[in-house]
Amino acid sequence: MFTLNDDERVITETAAAFAAKRLAPHALEWDATKHFATDVLRESAELGMAAIYCREDVGGSGLRRLDGVRIFEQLAIADPTTAAFLSIHNMCAWMIDKFGTAEQRKAWVPRLASMDVIASYCLTEPGAGSDASALSTRAVREGGDYVLDGVKQFISGAGASDVYVVMARTGGPENPGPRGISAFVVEKGSAGLSFGALEEKMGWHAQPTAQVIFDGVRVPADAMLGGADGEGTGFGIAMNGLNGGRLNIAACSLGGAQSAFDKAAAYVREREAFGKALLDEPTIRFTLADMATGLETSRMMLWRAADALDNDDPDKVALCAMAKRYVTDTCFEVADKALQLHGGYGYLREYGLEKIVRDLRVHRILEGTNEIMRVVIGRAEAARARAGA
Structure with missing residues (x-):
């Protein structure tokens, strides 16, 4: 591996x-x-x-x-x-x-x-973020169609994407939680589909983020993912998608942090203070050592979790959550340290460090917050403890 x-x-x-x-x-x-x-x-x-x-x-x-x-x-x-x-x-x-x-x-x-x-992924709502199964967007069957009403929040690509994979509630009061959710493929241009104003974000400036609004959006019944057998499976589909999504966003954190580290290493090699290169200062070397260790452990954990997902390991969900939590936290810290090593120059746009820090910050929130990752991991470990494993 x-x-x-x-x-x-x-x-x-x-x-x-x-x-x-x-x-x-x-x-x-x-x-x-x-x-x-x-x-x-x-x-x-x-x-x-x-x-x-x-x-x-x-x-x-x-x-x-x-x-x-x-x-x-x-x-x-x-x-x-x-x-x-x-x-x-x-x-x-x-x-x-x-x-x-x-x-x-x-x-x-x-x-x-x-x-x-x-394509864009539509799960989060104004009133349903971490508690995704509490979503309220509805899809009501009318003849050979479903009619969707509701709002999705913080959708990457909203308005620019051509197709939206949407989780909506098809179940009645008897199925109030995850079992009542189905997934739909909705095309841009569908009557009643609109988009909110672009969000003004800390980072991720080079991709649009906005609400996706469904106001009586009519789609054929065969737009339900999985066809007729797909009713009630949408939450499971969404969570399965997020296992891989968590790995990918962690990989994006790793790449950003690696870039920040490389910039910092080059900077301290050339920069002098108090008559010697910063690279020769022990405290700088200690910082580089911690950063390099964080990158290497992040890569190892990420590859381990990806291998588990590839091989349908029984612990794949927890391992993906561990990787997402650890890698995004650790790599944000690496990027922040890289900015600090640049001193005032790190705060300037032209050096690219502040962009990396801004971009990586959201990775600790999306695809399941890192607090929710701890919930996922803790649940798995509690189950293991109860089983005596």
């Missing part, structure tokens, strides 16, 4: 080369102008990065989660924001490939793989 074979090396190097050529030179400009680079995203699709772990019979790349986290790390070294959005698109594509009917897979995955259509 820890020594890449030739195929794995090619995959990683391809992602790194694309990121260095097409993302890195533009990342600061995109951040400053709030430009969503869909043209560059589509270029990544030409290299197989838009449906990384979807099956090949519908145009996916057929790779593993382990390959995916390596790809997203390399992309995020150049730009965590663009890498993170691509990870969300991949999550949506995988959900349709994994849980969709044969017809849904054939209709959507090839276009998602090419990014002829771009």
Whole structure:
């Protein structure tokens, strides 16, 4: 797992080369102008990065989660924001490939793989964040259709994406929790579908975030993910998607932090104070040692969790939560230390450090807050203790 074979090396190097050529030179400009680079995203699709772990019979790349986290790390070294959005698109594509009917897979995955259509994930609501099963968006059956009403909050790609994977409540009062939730594929341009104003965010400036509003949006019954058998399975689909999503966002944190570390190491090598290079100061070396250790342990934990997800390990959910919690916390600290090592220069936009810090901060919140990750891990450990394991 820890020594890449030739195929794995090619995959990683391809992602790194694309990121260095097409993302890195533009990342600061995109951040400053709030430009969503869909043209560059589509270029990544030409290299197989838009449906990384979807099956090949519908145009996916057929790779593993382990390959995916390596790809997203390399992309995020150049730009965590663009890498993170691509990870969300991949999550949506995988959900349709994994849980969709044969017809849904054939209709959507090839276009998602090419990014002829771009996807967004719609779970969070104004009144249902960490408690996602309390969502109130409803989908009511009317003849051969479902009619959706409700609001989704903090949706990446809102208004720009072409298709939305939406979790909505189809169950009645007898199914008030997760069992009453189903997933739908809703196309942009559907009557009654609209979007809120763009959110003014701390980071992630190079991708749009807004509400997605459903006001009597009518979709055919076959838009339910999984077809007729998909009713009531939406919450499980959403949680399965988030297992991989948590790994991917952790990989984006790792890539961003690696970039920050590299910048800091280069800076202290060249910068002098009190008559000697900062690199020769023991306290600076201690800081670099802690940062390097954090990066290495993050990478090990991330790869371990990705391997567990690939192999359907019984502990995969807890391991994904551990990786998401540890890597996003640790890598944010690495990025913050890198900024500190730059002194006042780290606070300037042109050096790129403050952007990395701003971008990585949200990774500790989305795909399940790190507090919720502790809940997930604690629940698993409590179950293990009760079983005497």
